[in-house]
Amino acid sequence: MSGAVPRDRSCAAALLGLPGMTPVRLARLLDGMGPRVAWAAVRAGAHPADPSRRFTAAARQVDPDEVVTRYAAAGVDVLLPGWTGYPAALVGDPGAPAVLCASGDPTVLEARPAVAVVGTRSATPYGAKVAADLGRRLAAAEVVVVSGLARGIDAAAHSGALAAGPGAAPPVAVVGTGLDVPYPRENRALWARVAAAGAVLSEAALGTEARPMVFPARNRIIAALADVVVVVESHRAGGSLYTAEAAARRSIPVCAVPGSVYSAASAGTNELLVDGCVPVRDADDVLAAVALARQGRGMVGPASSPAARGRADPGDPGPVDRLERAVWEAVDDTPTTVETVLLRTDLSLAALTAAGEELVERGLLTAGAGWWSRA
Amino acid sequence: MIASIPSAVLLGVDGRPVSVEVHVSNGLPGLTMVGLPDAAVRESRDRVRAALVSSGFLWPRRRITVNLAPSGMRKAGAGLDLPVAIGVLVASDILAPGAVSGLAFVGELGLDGSVRDVPGTLVLADALRHLRVVVAEAGLDEARLAGGDCVSAPTLAELVARCTGRRPWSDPTPSVPSIAVADGGRPPPDEGDLADVLGQPVARRALEAAAAGGHHLLLVGPPGAGKTLLATRLAGLLPDLDLPMARQVTRIHSAAGALPSGAGLVIRPPFRAPHHGVSAVALIGGGSAAMRPGEIGLAHGGALFLDELGEFPVAVLDALRQPLEEGIVRVSRSRGSISYPARFLLVAAMNPCPCGEAGVPGSCRCSPASRARYARRLSGPLLDRFDLAVRVERPAASALVARCPGEGTGPVAVRVRSARQRAAARGVAVNAHLPARVLDEAAPLDDGARVLLERHLVTGRLSARGLHRVRRLARTLADLDDDGDVLSDLHVAEALFLRGGRGLLLGEDVR
Numbered sequence: 001m002s003g004a005v006p007r008d009r010s011c012a013a014a015l016l017g018l019p020g021m022t023p024v025r026l027a028r029l030l031d032g033m034g035p036r037v038a039w040a041a042v043r044a045g046a047h048p049a050d051p052s053r054r055f056t057a058a059a060r061q062v063d064p065d066e067v068v069t070r071y072a073a074a075g076v077d078v079l080l081p082g083w084t085g086y087p088a089a090l091v092g093d094p095g096a097p098a099v100l101c102a103s104g105d106p107t108v109l110e111a112r113p114a115v116a117v118v119g120t121r122s123a124t125p126y127g128a129k130v131a132a133d134l135g136r137r138l139a140a141a142e143v144v145v146v147s148g149l150a151r152g153i154d155a156a157a158h159s160g161a162l163a164a165g166p167g168a169a170p171p172v173a174v175v176g177t178g179l180d181v182p183y184p185r186e187n188r189a190l191w192a193r194v195a196a197a198g199a200v201l202s203e204a205a206l207g208t209e210a211r212p213m214v215f216p217a218r219n220r221i222i223a224a225l226a227d228v229v230v231v232v233e234s235h236r237a238g239g240s241l242y243t244a245e246a247a248a249r250r251s252i253p254v255c256a257v258p259g260s261v262y263s264a265a266s267a268g269t270n271e272l273l274v275d276g277c278v279p280v281r282d283a284d285d286v287l288a289a290v291a292l293a294r295q296g297r298g299m300v301g302p303a304s305s306p307a308a309r310g311r312a313d314p315g316d317p318g319p320v321d322r323l324e325r326a327v328w329e330a331v332d333d334t335p336t337t338v339e340t341v342l343l344r345t346d347l348s349l350a351a352l353t354a355a356g357e358e359l360v361e362r363g364l365l366t367a368g369a370g371w372w373s374r375a
Numbered sequence: 376m377i378a379s380i381p382s383a384v385l386l387g388v389d390g391r392p393v394s395v396e397v398h399v400s401n402g403l404p405g406l407t408m409v410g411l412p413d414a415a416v417r418e419s420r421d422r423v424r425a426a427l428v429s430s431g432f433l434w435p436r437r438r439i440t441v442n443l444a445p446s447g448m449r450k451a452g453a454g455l456d457l458p459v460a461i462g463v464l465v466a467s468d469i470l471a472p473g474a475v476s477g478l479a480f481v482g483e484l485g486l487d488g489s490v491r492d493v494p495g496t497l498v499l500a501d502a503l504r505h506l507r508v509v510v511a512e513a514g515l516d517e518a519r520l521a522g523g524d525c526v527s528a529p530t531l532a533e534l535v536a537r538c539t540g541r542r543p544w545s546d547p548t549p550s551v552p553s554i555a556v557a558d559g560g561r562p563p564p565d566e567g568d569l570a571d572v573l574g575q576p577v578a579r580r581a582l583e584a585a586a587a588g589g590h591h592l593l594l595v596g597p598p599g600a601g602k603t604l605l606a607t608r609l610a611g612l613l614p615d616l617d618l619p620m621a622r623q624v625t626r627i628h629s630a631a632g633a634l635p636s637g638a639g640l641v642i643r644p645p646f647r648a649p650h651h652g653v654s655a656v657a658l659i660g661g662g663s664a665a666m667r668p669g670e671i672g673l674a675h676g677g678a679l680f681l682d683e684l685g686e687f688p689v690a691v692l693d694a695l696r697q698p699l700e701e702g703i704v705r706v707s708r709s710r711g712s713i714s715y716p717a718r719f720l721l722v723a724a725m726n727p728c729p730c731g732e733a734g735v736p737g738s739c740r741c742s743p744a745s746r747a748r749y750a751r752r753l754s755g756p757l758l759d760r761f762d763l764a765v766r767v768e769r770p771a772a773s774a775l776v777a778r779c780p781g782e783g784t785g786p787v788a789v790r791v792r793s794a795r796q797r798a799a800a801r802g803v804a805v806n807a808h809l810p811a812r813v814l815d816e817a818a819p820l821d822d823g824a825r826v827l828l829e830r831h832l833v834t835g836r837l838s839a840r841g842l843h844r845v846r847r848l849a850r851t852l853a854d855l856d857d858d859g860d861v862l863s864d865l866h867v868a869e870a871l872f873l874r875g876g877r878g879l880l881l882g883e884d885v886r
């Protein structure tokens with residue numbers, strides 16, 4: 001808990017739990033401002049990022065100490081970037097959660113490589129077996145297996161990692177719901193075992209139920225935590241390709257497990273291979289990719305440095321706010337439809353278009369009818 | 376002897392009471408009809424005669440004159456068969472006048488004497504509510520929606536027996552028409568589920584805003600992008616009609632003969648999708664002497680979907696402008712003029728250009744001249760009516776799209792309903808109806824929003840009128856996100872983007 005003042009923790013938890021709060025809004029509220037100051041400003045109706053005072057009335061009903069007591073009672077820690085336990089790999093990431101909730105021990109990510117093992121919820125027996133084998137062998141090789149605790153591939157990978165026995169690296173899960181809302185229900189026991197051995201992370205407040213849009217958003221965190229992303233099985237246009245996309249945007253290598261060309265559950269992964277992703281057959285192939293990835297970034301030792309991941313871009317827009325930077329980075333030099341940028345950034349259309357307006361105004365983007373390009 | 380039988384005819388979406396006066400006198404046998412009957416009414420002479428004879432009555436071998444009063448109004452439809460037949464029976468002393476006092480009659484007669492339902496039974500019965508109205512059996516449920524006393528008979532012979540008391544009126548006891556209460560569940564399956572739409576986050580957002588705020592929506596995209604699929608999913612997003620609106624919509628559908636028998640009150644908002652070959656009369660209404668409502672009348676309270684907007688004749692599109700502005704259709708024909716309510720959500724889809732591929736620069740193969748010609752088909756004033764104009768990409772074009780699972784109709788419809796409740800608290804059904812003078816109160820702007828709008832006004836990308844539309848749309852977007860009362864630059868920027876505009880068609884507007 002070093003670096004964290006208790007009052008900071010309670011104010012962060014209180015902000016996270018305000019009705020109508022989203023990751024993007026929370027990031028705006030905490031951008032360049034500590035939780036205590038941000039909380040006081042929201043309550044006073046004087047926060048510059050909340051000019052319409054949408055949170056003020058609700059905030060006045062909330063006692064941060066009570067909120068944090070609830071989190072403590074649920075065994076959930078509340079983490080901000082820079083605090084012990086907040087994954088170093090996320091610090092400086094354009095999509096990093098401003099506040100992260102953790103059950104278990106998130107420091108297991110420190111000093112260990114991490115591999116995301118993801119894939120379809122409707123896995124074939126072949127896919128489930130590969131995921132379980134990869135999970136077990138990677139964990140035994142002291143690699144943290146990161147996944148989403150979803151049905152199918154995710155669950156198989158976590159189960160495999162837990163079966164690796166003593167001395168193995170514990171697994172880490174990133175989920176879309178609140179940490180007191182295990183989803184899907186049939187993975188409730190697995191969820192508890194992952195939290196007991198390693199950690200379960202979420203950017204959602206306690207009590208947040210499953211909604212379709214939280215899962216793509218969750219996938220970006222899985223990608224950002226990993227040194228390498230392995231997609232075991234994915235249908236064409238499956239949700240795990242979203243994780244692959246998020247990884248590719250962060251220059252994180254994406255590996256795929258080949259499958260039968262007649263298997264619909266391998267259509268997406270085989271397509272990734274055709275597109276040039278690294279084929280992997282077993283944990284050794286993955287470990288080779290991990291070694292290459294860490295060498296490529298000049299990091300053989302512990303936790304990756306976030307600065308090393310930033311793209312050195314010739315047309316760098318200079319210091320713009322984090323959100324605008326993420327938008328600028330998602331736009332190509334050629335005309336890119338706003339819909340494409342939307343899908344690349346995980347932002348709401350409102351946040352995206354507002355950032356786009358600002359970038360156009362500053363001459364960093366050119367806008368056409370329904371598209372943007374870098375100026 | 377003279378008989379005077381109450382009935383009613385349709386004019387637009389209203390029933391007009393008519394008195395059918397039958398005079399039987401000595402003279403050359405025959406039947407003359409006066410009082411501006413249309414062709415169908417004039418033909419009733421032959422149907423009435425055949426029906427009477429096949430029902431076992433004697434056709435009087437005397438001179439019969441039928442006068443339809445008031446005489447200044449043209450009468451349409453076959454619904455006068457029944458009152459004419461009853462009038463003939465009374466005037467020729469076959470039926471005592473006392474047997475039909477207090478009764479009104481609406482119905483067509485078959486040659487075999489059967490009593491048949493006619494379009495508009497509901498509105499006709501409504502116009503005769505002070506009397507007991509006799510209708511065809513098939514029309515009884517619909518007639519009772521008017522709330523008056525209605526009875527029926529299967530045949531003319533049976534009707535006479537019931538009037539004279541020889542047989543009882545054996546209709547089931549009238550049940551009070553009930554309106555199903557919206558239960559927050561899924562809409563009827565025939566409206567299609569939004570979960571069928573893969574990806575398309577921008578178009579989905581626009582569709583949701585259209586349903587929530589009543590903002591007219593234009594979908595622009597290449598063939599095969601799923602514009603039609605998207606547009607048809609709108610039906611399921613609209614909340615059930617409230618009781619007054621349900622009554623109004625049911626009346627219009629009754630008058631147009633579009634009410635299925637036994638359907639009861641129309642509770643789901645209508646979704647009309649006329650083909651681009653539709654005539655101006657079929658779209659606007661006013662066909663036949665009854666001046667029947669057209670497609671836009673039938674869309675009242677719901678949505679009108681014009682697929683392939685660019686293919687509609689210019690005259691048809693021009694005819695849309697006045698109803699879009701006033702929410703009322705006014706039709707003038709040589710035989711008179713009527714007006715009826717037509718407040719609907721307009722949804723249209725079209726290709727961006729003749730080749731269909733225009734989008735980001737470089738994808739269209741059309742010449743600039745042919746693109747300009749294509750864009751000109753839509754008049755500026757009509758285009759201005761669309762608060763929402765968005766591009767719909769082919770799913771393949773944005774390879775990512777299908778990767779986020781799409782929300783189904785259920786949860787989106789819940790957001791739409793709660794956004795509409797907020798609008799209701801502001802005194803309007805939907806935000807698109809907010810008068811300009813209340814915008815400062817209903818849609819106040821924060822500093823960031825004001826700066827952004829001024830920038831667009833100064834550079835001429837936004838007109839003063841467009842400003843109001845953007846504010847109303849931003850209000851809806853903020854309502855959907857459960858955001859505060861004051862509009863921030865976020866939702867204003869989103870509204871400016873979703874407004875799209877002419878640039879989507881011309882590929883201009885680079886800045």
Ligand SMILES: [Zn+2]
Nearest residue numbers: 728730739741
């Ligand atoms: Zn073209």
